[in-house]
Amino acid sequence: MKDQLEKIKQEALRQIEASDALEKLNDIRVAYLGKKGELTSVLKSMKDVAPEDRPKVGQMVNDARTMIEGKLEEAMSILQKKAREEQLKKEVIDVTLPAKRNKVGHTHPNTIALKEVERIFVGMGYEVIEGPEVEYDSYNFEKLNIPKNHPARDEQDTFYISDNIVLRSQTSPVQVRTMEKGKLPIRMLAPGRVFRSDEVDATHSPSFHQIEGLVIDKNITFADLKGTLAEFARELFGLETKVKFRPHHFPFTEPSAEMDVTCFKCGGKGCRFCKGSGWIEILGCGMVHPNVLTMSGIDPDEYSGFAFGVGLERIALLKYEIDDMRLLYENDIRFLKQF
């Protein structure tokens, strides 16, 4: 029995010394000390030992066990230390390497332009209001003085959800919604997405954005319109900017005009940017039509007002000298990160 124990001990120690991995040490533990391990089976054969020798043999088995356990632990801690050292070596951080840059997104040129326009009008006391993109035909057209079958509808063909619900073709319906609330006076700015059944090209898209403006109060005149929009143009394009109003027609304003600004590239001399004219068309505007006021429940004898509509993309394209509107929608990061 003693020899057998000695053999088991020697063999265990030999195996422990030869181990180069933690898993192997674990296997050895199981093989010698485990429930079905060799030392355990020696203990089981104690019944064959003479009773007077049993304490001695038991002591020997325990000594062997303690010794093997000790060696196992020692070997394990050496291997663990080695593994840790190797890992530390592998994970050395080279602090001289250039840092990885976090790519942070930023504001889209449309949004930059919108914030700028909002800043200017909020500074003049306007409130920013939003209206629905899916709109009643009556708000998008009829209450803006564009009856069914009126030719003005041809210019703003849009997408029909049903006979009387459309994707709004302009932000002007927000004028009606605001007037109908009946809280006067009004100074509002209504930016938002609009839709037209247009083909995509460098200057058209079936979905784009407008910024609507509306002022309603007593004694509002065309002089207020001119002064306001001239100030807007100066703030947006530079203090030296001049404006020019050309008579135009919109069904919901009378009189109506389009406003041009002096080309901010050449200052009005004429260049490639303004196609030689020195002027750039920027928005539509006019005095709110008495029919529109009446339909929205406002007495045109008591109140008057002006309105305007700006194409947001147009502002962004001009301000950042982008020559193709499609670039604003393609989400090419190489383009977007330039702003």
Ligand code: DAH
């Ligand atoms: N809604 C017009 C359009 O989409 C733009 C416009 C013109 C708006 C004149 C106005 C305005 O408020 O007074 O073409």
